[in-house]
Amino acid sequence: MTNTGSNAKPMPSADATVKLIPKPFWLLAEVTYRCPLHCAFCYNPTDYVEHTQNELSTEQWISVLREARKMGALQLGISGGEPLLRDDIEEIVAEAGRLGYYSNLITSGVGLTEKRLAEFKRGGLDHIQLSMHDITKEINNFITDTNTFDLKKKVAGMIKDYGYPMVLNVVIHRYNIEHLGEILEMADAIGADYVELANTQYYGWSLLNRSQLMPTREQLVKAEAVTNEFRARVGSRMKIYFVVPDYYADRPKKCMNGWGEVFMIVTADGTVLPCHSARSLPNMEFPNIRNGASLEWTWNESPAFTKYRGDDWMKEPCRSCPEKEKDLGGCRCQTFLLTGDAEGADPVCSLSPHHDIILQAIEDAKNPLLASQPILFRNDKNSKLIAEGALKELVAPFHSLP
Amino acid sequence: MSDKIRSEDVFGLARFYRFQWEEAQNGYVLLFPEGMVKLNGGAGEVVKRLDGAKTVGQIVDELKQAFPDALEIENDIYAMLELAHDKYWIERKTNA
Ligand code: SF4
Ligand code: SF4
Numbered sequence: 001m002t003n004t005g006s007n008a009k010p011m012p013s014a015d016a017t018v019k020l021i022p023k024p025f026w027l028l029a030e031v032t033y034r035c036p037l038h039c040a041f042c043y044n045p046t047d048y049v050e051h052t053q054n055e056l057s058t059e060q061w062i063s064v065l066r067e068a069r070k071m072g073a074l075q076l077g078i079s080g081g082e083p084l085l086r087d088d089i090e091e092i093v094a095e096a097g098r099l100g101y102y103s104n105l106i107t108s109g110v111g112l113t114e115k116r117l118a119e120f121k122r123g124g125l126d127h128i129q130l131s132m133h134d135i136t137k138e139i140n141n142f143i144t145d146t147n148t149f150d151l152k153k154k155v156a157g158m159i160k161d162y163g164y165p166m167v168l169n170v171v172i173h174r175y176n177i178e179h180l181g182e183i184l185e186m187a188d189a190i191g192a193d194y195v196e197l198a199n200t201q202y203y204g205w206s207l208l209n210r211s212q213l214m215p216t217r218e219q220l221v222k223a224e225a226v227t228n229e230f231r232a233r234v235g236s237r238m239k240i241y242f243v244v245p246d247y248y249a250d251r252p253k254k255c256m257n258g259w260g261e262v263f264m265i266v267t268a269d270g271t272v273l274p275c276h277s278a279r280s281l282p283n284m285e286f287p288n289i290r291n292g293a294s295l296e297w298t299w300n301e302s303p304a305f306t307k308y309r310g311d312d313w314m315k316e317p318c319r320s321c322p323e324k325e326k327d328l329g330g331c332r333c334q335t336f337l338l339t340g341d342a343e344g345a346d347p348v349c350s351l352s353p354h355h356d357i358i359l360q361a362i363e364d365a366k367n368p369l370l371a372s373q374p375i376l377f378r379n380d381k382n383s384k385l386i387a388e389g390a391l392k393e394l395v396a397p398f399h400s401l402p
Numbered sequence: 403m404s405d406k407i408r409s410e411d412v413f414g415l416a417r418f419y420r421f422q423w424e425e426a427q428n429g430y431v432l433l434f435p436e437g438m439v440k441l442n443g444g445a446g447e448v449v450k451r452l453d454g455a456k457t458v459g460q461i462v463d464e465l466k467q468a469f470p471d472a473l474e475i476e477n478d479i480y481a482m483l484e485l486a487h488d489k490y491w492i493e494r495k496t497n498a
Contacts, residue, residue, distance in 0.1 A: 023426065025438070072426035074438060102420055102433035127418060127435050165418045167435055193418075194435060241436075 021300050022309075023072035024264035027101075029061065030276075031092070032081040032268045035378075036110050041171050041206040041213055042378040043276055044081065046395075046402055047387035049380050051269040058088040060289065062095045064266050067295045069099045073264070076101040081268065084111035090119040097124020104129060106169075109155040121162050128159050129167040129196075132183070156190035168192040172223070173200045173213040174365075180223045184230045184240070192238055197227065199245035202361075203277045203333065205378045207402040208394050212375050214365035220248055247358055251323065252330025252346035259308035259332065264299060272298045274305055277333040280400045281342055308332050315343055317351045340399040407458060407483045413492045414454030421449055432491055439491070448482050454495040458483065 032055055033048040045051070056064070065076070076096050083089055084107055096103040105120065106129045120128075132152070160166050168187050170176075176183065180197070187195045199220075202210050215223070227242050246253050256263045256275045265273040270290040273279065278286065286304045287293035299305055307313065311324055318329040329335075330346020338347050338357050345352040364370050376382055376394065385391050386401065395401060415421055420433040430446030432439045441449060447468070451461045462476050469475060486492045 074424065074426075074431065074433065100422060102438070104435065126420065126433070129435075165435060 022258075022261045024068060024262070024295075024299050025073060026075045026077065026263045027065070027068045027073040028077045028079060028263060028265040029064070029092070030079055030081065030265060030267045031055070031061065031083045031089070032086055034085045035081040035108075036085070037082065037108055038377040038379045039171070039205070040209045040375045040377055041173055041200045043201065043204040043206060044378065045204055045277070045279060046208060046378075047383060048081075049383040050387050051267065051271075054269045054290070055086075056266075056268065056270050056290070058091055060270065061088075061092050064289060064295065065092070065095050065099055065101070068264065068266075069101065071296060071299065074100075074102060076103040077106060078103065079106035082108055082110060084116070090116065090123060093120050093125045094123035102126050106131065109152065112155050112158070114158060117158055117162050121164075125164075127167060128164050129169050130156060130159065132168060132170045153190050156192070160191055165193045166191050167194045167196070169196045169198060171198050171200055172215070173206075174215045174219070174371075175213075177215045177219045177223050180226045181230070184227070188234060188238060194239045194241070196241045196243065197223075198243045201246070203280075203337075204402050205376065207337065207398065209375050210361060211364045211367070211370040212373060214247065214362065215245075216366060217248060217362075220245070246330075246346075246348045247362060249348060250350040252327050252334075252348040254327045255331035255334070255346075258328050260299065260305040261309065264295070266295075272302075272304075274308075275331070275333060277337075277402070278304075280333050280402060281336055282400065313343055317349075317353075318345050321345075321351065337398045337400060337402060407480050407487065409457060409459035409462070411458045412454060412456065412495045413452045413458070413483065413487070414495045415449070415452060416490050416493045419491060434491075444478060445482050445486075448479055449486065449492070452492055 033044055033052050035042075035044075078089065078092065078096075083105060089105070093103060093105070103125050104127050105125055108131050130152075156166055156168075168190075170183055170187075172180070183197075184195065199215075200206050200213050202214075206213055224242060227240060231240050260274045263274065265276060266289065267273060270288045271279070271286045272289065272293065272295065273286055278284065284304050284307070287298040287302050289295070293302070311318070311328060314324065314329055318324050327346070327349075330348055332342050334348070335344050335346050336342040339352075339354040344354065347354040347357045349355065376391070382391075386395065415432075416434075418434060422431060422433070423429075424431045424440075427440055429443065430441045430449065432441060432449070447465060448461065451464060456464075458479070462479055465472075465475055465479060472478075483492070
């Protein structure tokens with residue numbers, strides 16, 4: 001995002017120091033945690049089964065959209081889980097259109113029909129982001145030209161026929177990074193306009209599967225080279241974004257563009273969060289709209305949203321760091337999950353006293369014994385086990401439930 | 403990428419971009435899949451007129467009439483269009 005004014009910092013005024021509270025430009029509606037897929041890198045909370053029985057109603061979503069729009073929200077992301085498992089997405093989209101949102105549906109394409117697409121178009125949905133999931137199967141299918149690839153191709157064709165840009169999102173991990181060339185060929189073959197190659201971030205299920213999913217540095221370097229070659233070849237026909245994995249950087253990312261600065265996430269059960277994985281933080285109570293919390297109060301005043309907004313909460317080494325505005329100390333959730341101290345520097349940072357945790361994780365991914373452990377797929381059965389406190393050894397290395 | 407903008411060129415918004423007045427921002431914004439840009443007053447007036455039919459020359463005339471006191475308006479408009487084109491916010495529409 002550029003020029004949005006969303007990076008507004010506390011600004012000294014003439015008489016007193018008045019803090020400008022940023023606006024929630026981006027509303028993310030995680031409308032359901034249900035999903036027909038079982039991705040090993042899923043960023044949904046590992047105990048998501050706890051939140052699938054009490055989803056917000058259509059009316060509740062509509063009032064969320066209205067209230068957030070009044071507060072200045074402009075971009076709307078509808079995601080999940082698989083949002084298309086709800087049969088009221090048409091109504092939600094139509095309301096978003098009436099309110100003037102720029103809206104985006106993030107889907108695996110499972111359940112997308114011509115009829116629904118027509119309804120989305122009529123309602124004013126602005127774009128659709130198609131995620132490629134079981135990529136190995138799809139590549140195989142692509143090469144051998146069989147069913148699932150055909151299905152993706154059909155969905156992609158339908159999206160394009162309705163005048164939508166073809167935005168493709170591919171999560172990259174050890175099992176597909178060597179196939180990046182084929183992935184890009186496939187993206188081109190289905191007519192993608194934008195491709196986001198998102199390296200796995202380690203939250204939720206992907207954190208549990210980290211040793212199995214993390215690529216090596218060599219793989220990563222190669223992948224970037226392949227991407228650059230491809231870019232040079234296709235030119236402006238296809239825009240390719242390569243999102244580097246933060247474990248291999250020596251500075252953390254500016255998580256969510258700052259806590260409570262731009263993004264407001266409303267989850268399936270009505271909990272309002274500044275970041276997808278914020279529930280993993282200790283001593284925090286996140287407002288829930290089913291308990292009558294207003295979004296206005298939640299965003300502007302709730303302890304949860306004000307706690308890590310700006311940089312007052314920082315301690316060393318971040319507090320006196322000349323780079324602190326660049327990354328705001330990185331991700332609070334990652335920091336707590338990995339170090340047990342939510343206010344420290346993100347361990348990805350080479351200045352963090354806990355940076356060795358990241359280096360160790362990179363080593364672990366090279367350890368054939370750890371790397372060959374079975375992957376824990378995201379599904380209801382595993383989620384139940386985790387919620388009940390089974391699978392302790394998997395969760396033990398982390399300071400709360402990923 | 404920066405090729406010269408000519409007065410007979412016709413521009414429209416790039417595909418998938420949306421342009422709208424935003425009360426909360428008190429200004430015009432451009433919206434697109436990866437984000438948004440807030441346009442300043444002058445830029446907003448220019449982009450508002452890019453309807454895929456008017457030429458750059460016609461838009462310059464219109465703006466000169468609408469803002470008779472603005473100096474250097476022609477240069478500003480060209481500079482703005484160049485920037486917008488470099489950033490892929492706008493694209494050339496087929497013209498004679
Ligand atoms: S990452 Fe996979 S399993 Fe998780 S919500 Fe998305 S499609 Fe479903
Ligand atoms: S010390 Fe803190 S503020 Fe400085 S670069 Fe590292 S994480 Fe960012």
